[in-house]
Amino acid sequence: MISGKKQTIRLFTYAQLIILILFTIVTIFAVYRLSNLGYTLENLANESMPNIAKAASFTNRIQSLSTLTSILTGSTSNPARQLAKQKVDKSIQLVNQSLLGTSDANSYLTRQLATLTQEINELDTLVEQRILQEHMLLKSREKFTYEFSKLFQSINTNIADNKLENKLLDILLLAMQIDQQTRMHALRQIESELAKKLKNAIDGVASSQINTKASLTDIQTHLIGNDGLVTQKIQFLKIVGRTRGRDSFVRNLIANVSSNLDYQNQLTNQSTLQAANKANDSATEYANITVIVGLFSFLLTLGIIYFLYKKIVSRLISLAQQVEMASEHNSTEIHINGNDEISQLAERFSLYLARMKEQESALLNMTLTDPLTAIPNRRAFEAQLKETMAIARRNEWWVSLFLVDIDFFKDYNDHYGHSEGDACLRLVANEIHKIMARNTDFCARFGGEEFVCILPNTNPNGAKLKAEAVRKAIMSLSIPHAKSAIGDTLTVSIGSGSFLFTQHDNWMSDIIFEQTDKALYKAKRNGRNQCDFFAIDE
Template identity: 40%
Template sequence: MERVNKSASILYFTYLQIAILALFIFVTTFSLSRLSDIQTTLSYLTVDVVPTVINGAQVSQEVEHLVFLTVSLSNATNQPTRRIITKKLEDVFKKLKTTARYQEVNTGFLSTQLTVLSKELEELESLVDRRLKLEESLEKNINSFFSAANELHSFATTADEKTLVTEILLLAVHIEQQNRIHQLRDTEHQLQASLEKLNALNINPEMKGKLQSLYAMLIGNTGIINQKIEALRVRGRTIGRGNFVKNLVNDVANNLNLNARSTYQQLQSDAKTTEARISNQTRIALIAGAITAVLTLCMIYVLHRRIVYRLIKLNNQVDNASSSDLEPIDIQGSDEIAKLADTFSVYLKRVKEQEIELLNMSLTDPLTGIPNRRAFDQKIRAEIASASRQNWPMSLLLIDIDFFKKYNDYYGHSEGDNCLISVAESLQSNVKRETDLCARYGGEEFVLYCPTLTVKVQKSKQNKSEMLFKNLS
């Protein structure tokens, strides 16, 4: 039975420890899972979202710069400006390609657009270069024409000649200012008519040679008018190509903005999802915390009720039992604490018995078996105090065995002890009341205490004692 109780108690505490361990593992695992979710969210923000947003902002900035450079290239007025803008465009493309390598979602789109833009910008740069060369050549030819026309004007002698030369100069000025091909064709017909009129006049051979040279400079296949027309065509193609490239860049910018908005919306959606997850996890954590608190309180209550309270009760009962009369230690149960209480009860009972036995031994004469001098002293002090308070009489007989030393020396110590025992038994047999006391006072001396006795009764006791000793002798 003892082994069964012990096994049941051990099993009970084993279950309690397993419950505490399971609760600890659950709380720890739940906390780690929540930390893992937070780590995943932060990793997604730092590794995916933030770089995408930063790269998107950089790409948008470079694309805006690309639009500005495209317009500037289309409107370049000289070769140095064209070369500077071309160099800046190359730098922008390098940055965009570098940014494209760090993107994951839009890499294919951006790389394709950059390839198309690169080809279009090469064609645009080629057209601008051709336009600038044509304009430079046209400007040189116009300057040469005006120089030749001024020389022709100096050779003119008549008023008609000077008028026609002046008309040719004015038409040449119109050529420089006109930007429409049909206007140039009209001016070409007017120049041709003026040159033919001038040639029809009777002019000197030297002036006629200058006139033919002017005709070739103005109306020939490589003349100023055809160069101007070609320059206008190239300019138109340049403007068209520039607008096309500009629109293409704007399309790229719009697509990037659309992707940026999509990324932002995805970020908002992910943020809401993460917020919902964190909210759910917080509720679960609160519920788990509440359950943990309840289980902890239950375990504390059970531990206090099953162990702490019973140990405190056992301690108090042991203290009370050790400081007062023996009382049974009452601890319910069949576990180790109850067994410990039973052991304490047995131990305290044994201690009390030994204490009583030692007390009796200290107050009893070992030879005669009647109270000794110590018992008499304790009794007489208490009786004197009580008699003084109650004003009661008290009697005290001091009895001595005469010639005991001679008797002891003559018959021996053994017979002397027997004599003392016989006297003690005789005296004790005459003690009839519980309040009376017969004690060995020391050696062969005895004392008989009788409270509340009068003098007459006391003398009767004394006479009986004398008769007793006569019989013993």
């Protein structure tokens, strides 16, 4: 009996030892699993999420380069060019500082940025050459004007000189067209006509009028010589073309860098999601093992299992599920009851997701809004036009398109300064936006001094009324414009195109825009401060 009691006690002791060992194993396993899970969640909070935020900031800086490059390309003086170049260099420097690690992807980005820097430097050189050429062209023009005025004053009032005076006036009118031309073949035609008229004028001068003939020869050299106004204008147009080409190439490079960044961001987001899924799997696995061991330990471990499951496991599962749902449904609500590390981690997740959503919204708004006028930009217009055309095809609607161009805006800028020019653009944009009263109407800044409006379900008569309303509204602003050739206040020219989408599924946005642009060109050619209309209903 004593031996039996001892055996019972021994068995009871062994059972207690087994339970104690099992409890110890469960405890050690739980601590180990929680440590791994905590480490995974800590990595998510301290590494992956800050990396995503930095990547978003990096993308924003890259995209801002496009705007800064446009400012550099559009510089009209060396101080403005140098200031724009400094901003571009500062932006590139910040982008380089934002690169993390030494991975192959970042090395590729570094090479892309190096290439982009080189191309921007070459663009800067072209802009500098363009400004220098423009300055030389201005000086040559002034010299020609001086020589021509000097010759004109030296002419007597006899009949022969009256004929010469008429010829000189023809030459002057033709020479004035040099500044207005933007195509080289037109300049060549002007050069040919000038050569004929100058030869005719020189041949018509009597041999005794040596000074007059010499002056005409000098004017001929100033106009059509090897370094004359026509040649300098052609050189200027070539530099302008090269500058635009380089600017387009730089923009494409920036777009490529941005695409590469988007790809890297997708990889980072995918890695973060995989880490969250891993944390979820670990928590689920731990819960299952704890339940199985709890069956063996029964009374002793049942309370521990219940406590751990309620206090830790279920909350971790909830956290992982909420993180996954927030990632899939673009939500920012993650809530875990309690006042410990898990609830704090849930708050950090909520804060991060909210910031992420704000940054994405701000980034999208920046890409679709013109920073100067606060109305949609050209990219937003292109997207809106495609959407409007698709709706018009389904409903067989009219679609009307406006192109609004401020008359002689370059002269306005030159006279009043760019700050006043920017204020003028904001006033015009606000007035056009007010005229577009319907919710379906759309207006945007197309670039420079041009604005564009889309009026869905608007026929030609409605387009005419709305276009005239816009033109009169701008005139009613009474913005002083001392350098306007058609009045004392600011005016606009408007090209309107109306298109009926019936049996015309093959119409493209480029065709619609091109026809509207032709209408605008016609309005400007016919004297400006007017509207020209174009409609297709077949």
